[in-house]
Amino acid sequence: MSVEANELIEPVIGLIGGSGLYDIEGLEDKEWRRVETPWGAPSDALLFGRLDGVRCVFLPRHGRGHPIPPSELNYRANISAMKQSGVTDIVSLSAVGSLKEELPPGHFVVIDQFIDRTFAREKSFFGTGLVAHVSVADPLCPRIGDVLETSARGLGLPVTRGGTYIVMEGPQFSTRAESNLYRSWGCSVVGMTNMPEAKLAREAEICYATVAMVTDYDCWREGHDAVTVEEVVGVMMSNAENARNLIRAVIPVLGQGRDPCWAGCDRALEHAVMTAPAARDPEMVSRLTVIAGRVLDRT
Numbered sequence: 001m002s003v004e005a006n007e008l009i010e011p012v013i014g015l016i017g018g019s020g021l022y023d024i025e026g027l028e029d030k031e032w033r034r035v036e037t038p039w040g041a042p043s044d045a046l047l048f049g050r051l052d053g054v055r056c057v058f059l060p061r062h063g064r065g066h067p068i069p070p071s072e073l074n075y076r077a078n079i080s081a082m083k084q085s086g087v088t089d090i091v092s093l094s095a096v097g098s099l100k101e102e103l104p105p106g107h108f109v110v111i112d113q114f115i116d117r118t119f120a121r122e123k124s125f126f127g128t129g130l131v132a133h134v135s136v137a138d139p140l141c142p143r144i145g146d147v148l149e150t151s152a153r154g155l156g157l158p159v160t161r162g163g164t165y166i167v168m169e170g171p172q173f174s175t176r177a178e179s180n181l182y183r184s185w186g187c188s189v190v191g192m193t194n195m196p197e198a199k200l201a202r203e204a205e206i207c208y209a210t211v212a213m214v215t216d217y218d219c220w221r222e223g224h225d226a227v228t229v230e231e232v233v234g235v236m237m238s239n240a241e242n243a244r245n246l247i248r249a250v251i252p253v254l255g256q257g258r259d260p261c262w263a264g265c266d267r268a269l270e271h272a273v274m275t276a277p278a279a280r281d282p283e284m285v286s287r288l289t290v291i292a293g294r295v296l297d298r299t
C-alpha cells in the first residue's frame, strides 16, 4: 500500500482477538480464508468481511478453541498475514492482569507503553542479510487510541487511557515477587502476548493499538487469592460482550478514508534499513517484499 502525500487511504481494519474472542459477530460477506506467509502459517484462517461497509480482517490470536500458547504463537506469520490482506490498522484485544488497585476486573485500558520481558520468540522480520531498526519509542498508535478511548467512553465502559503493559513469557502466571517488581516499575497491566506482536506491526508499517481488558488482580494483592484460569475465564465472558460492542462502535470511525497516520506508524521503515543494496541477501529481500516492499523498491 502506498502512503504518498495527498493520497487518501481506504483503511482495512485488522482485529486480533485474544483469550475469549475467537469470532466476530455481525460481519457481512464473511469468509474464513487460509493465508500462507513467508514465515509459515498464522494461528488460524483469517475471517474476512465487512462491517458497515468497512473491510475487516479478524484473526483469533491463539486459534479457534485456543490450541496455541503465547510462546508458540507465530507472531511473524500473524502480522504478515494481516499485511498481505491489506490491513492498515490493527486493534488488538487482550486479557490482562491488573497491577493497580484502581484497575479492577472488567476495566479496559487503552495502553500507551510496553515493557517487553519476553525472551523465547522471534521478534523481527529482518535479520542477517537485511538489517533494519525501527523506532518503537511510542509503540502504540495514538490515532487509533483516541478512537478507542472516545468510543469506550461513549458506550459508558469503564476505561482508562494510558498505561504500561508488561509482557511476560509465561505460560505460568507471575510469582508474587515478579508481580510486585512490575508494580514497582509503575506497570499497569500484565499479559503474555502483545510483544513481539506490536513490534512486528511497526516493522510492517501497520498502525497498532491495544485494548487491555482486565480479568484479575494477578497475585500481588495482600489477603486475596492469586489469579487462576477459572477466574480469568469467568471475567473474560463479560469483557467479551463489552469488547464486541466496542468493536462495532470503532470500525465505522476507523474505516473512514483518511490521510496517512499523523503519528507516522505507517512510515516506520522510511529510514530504518541499514544494509546497503549491494550487501543485501536476495533471498531475504524476496521474503521481505510483502512487509517492506514499499521501501525496498526504491533503495
Ligand SMILES: CSC[C@H]1O[C@H](OP(=O)(O)O)[C@H](O)[C@@H]1O
Pocket: 017, 018, 019, 020, 061, 062, 070, 093, 094, 095, 096, 190, 191, 192, 193, 194, 229, 232, 233
Ligand atoms: C488465561 S489468561 C492467559 C492468556 O490470556 C492473555 O492472552 P491474550 O492477550 O491473547 O488475550 C494472556 O496474555 C495469556 O496468553
Ligand SMILES: Nc1ncnc2[nH]cnc12
Pocket: 095, 096, 097, 098, 173, 174, 190, 191, 192, 215, 216, 217, 218, 219, 227, 232
Ligand atoms: N495475571 C495475568 N498474568 C498474565 N497474563 C494474564 N492474562 C490475564 N491475566 C493475566
